Amino acid sequence: MKGVILLCVLIGTVFCKSVKEKDKTRPPRVSYRGHKLLSVKAQTPLEVEFLRELQNDPDLELDFWKQPMRGDVHIHVEPKHEKKFIQTIERAGLKYSVLQEDIQRGIDTEWQSISRHAGSRDYTQTYLDLIGVDDFLSTLAAEVPQRLERFNLGRTTIEGRQIWAVKISTDLNGSGKKAVWIECGTHAREFITISTCLATANNLARLYGGTGAAAEKATAMLDLYDWYIVPVHNPDGYDYAYWVSRLWRKNRRQNNGICFGVDLNRNWNSNFGGTGSSGQSCSDTYRGNSALSEPETAALNDAVQTTNTVAFISIHSYSQYILLPWGYQSSKPSDYNTLLRIARSAEAELESYYNTAFLVGTPPDILYVASGGAYDHMKLNNGIKYSFTYELRPGSGSSWGFELPENQIAPTIEETFASLWKFAEEIYADDNATGRK
Secondary structure, three states: OHHHHHHHHHHOHHHHHHHHHHHHHOOOOOOOOOOEEEEEEEOOHHHHHHHHHHHOOOOOOOEEOOOOOOEEEEEEEOHHHHHHHHHHHHHOOOEEEEEEOOHHHHHHHHHHHHHHOOOOOOOOOOOOOHHHHHHHHHHHHHHOOOOEEEEEEEEEOOOOOEEEEEEEOOOOOOOOOOEEEEEOOOOOOOHHHHHHHHHHHHHHHHHOOOOOHHHHHHHHHHHHOEEEEEOOOOHHHHHHHHHOOOOOOOOOOEOOOOOEOOOHHHOOOOOOOOOOOEOOOOOOOEOOOOOOOOHHHHHHHHHHHOOOEEEEEEEEEEEOEEEOOOOOOOOOOOOHHHHHHHHHHHHHHHHHHHOOOOEEEOHHHHOOOOOOOHHHHHHHHHOOOEEEEEEEEEEOOOOOOOOOOHHHHHHHHHHHHHHHHHHHHHHHHHHHHOOOO
C-alpha cells in the first residue's frame, strides 16, 4: 500500500483513484501466459465449416479473433487445449502458423506503455481507462461548451454504469441539421476504437473554424451535420478488459452460474438468432435471450430514434475493412451500389495517408455471415440509409491482433478521421441529390 500511496503522489490523483477502485472491487488480473495465437488457413467451404464446428466445441474453449472464413483465421488457444487442437486441425489437413508464441508478452508490453503514461489524457499515446475516458469527456464539455455537450443514453448497464455520449454541433440548441451517429467500444477488447472516437469528438469540437487540414475537415463535417459519438458503448466490458481480462469481448451480464456476457453486436434486431451468432451462453458470440435484451443496445437504439439520423457508423477492430449491409445475408440492399461508391471514396481518402489499404464490401462477400449486427439493424429498423462498419488496424496479416501498439494510435486516428470527413461529404452530396429531406 505504501507503494500505491507514493505512486499517487508522483503521478496524480486520477490514477490513484483508478488503482484504489481496482484494488477494492476487481478480481486479480487474468494471465495469458503460454496462450498462443495461431493462424489457420481455410481454403474450402468444408474447411470453413469445420472451423465453425470447432468454434462451437465447448471443450476446446477457443477464442476466434478472426471468425471462420476463407483465408487466414486467427485463433487464440489455451495451453491446456493446444495439443488436442493442433492434432485435430492436422488430421483435417489444415495448415497453421504461430502468430504469437505467448499472448501475455504482448499484453505486458501494452501495459508497460499504459503505466508509463499513467495519469495522462493523451489518447494518441496510450489507452485511457474508463475513468480517464469519462474525465476526458467532462473536460471537453467544460472547455468547449458552445459546441459539445455530454449526456448519457438514459439506461444504466448491468453493473450500474452510465453510457456516456457527446453531441457536437454548431448550435447545440437546434441547428436543424441531420445527425450522424458513431459508436465505438462495443467489443471490450477493441481499445483502438475508443481512442478513435475520443479523437473524432475532440477534433470536431476544438478544431472547428481553425486552420490546417484537420481543422478544415472538422469545419466541413460540422457545417454539414450534427455528430453524436458514443466512445464506450460497453463500459462494463471495457472496464473488465482494461483491468482484469484483456481479451474480454462481451458485456458483463451473468447468464448462469458459470458464464458471463452477451455479444452486443449479435444482440440487434437484424435476423436475430441467425448465422454467425451463438445460442451458447459461454460463446464469445452469444447473442442473448432476445433482440435488444441488453441495456447497452436498447439504450443506443432509443437514443438514435430521437434524432433525425442520416448515417450510422459502427467502429470495430481489427483487419482493415469497411463493411456494407447486409451482414446477415448474401443478398444486397437496393441501394448497394450507392453505398459501395461512397465507402470506396472514404477508403481511398483513408489509404492516401499511410497506404493503409482497407477492403470494402459486405461481410458475406469478404468475411462471413453475421446476424444481429448494429449497422444492419439501423438500416432495417430505423430507416438509416447510410449505415457502415469499420474494422480498423491492424491488417489481417499482422500478429498484433487487439494489442495494437501505442505508435499505431495516432496514424489510425488521423486516417480514420479523414475518411469520416469523406463519408460526410459523399453522404451529403448523395442525400441531397436524391431529394431525401
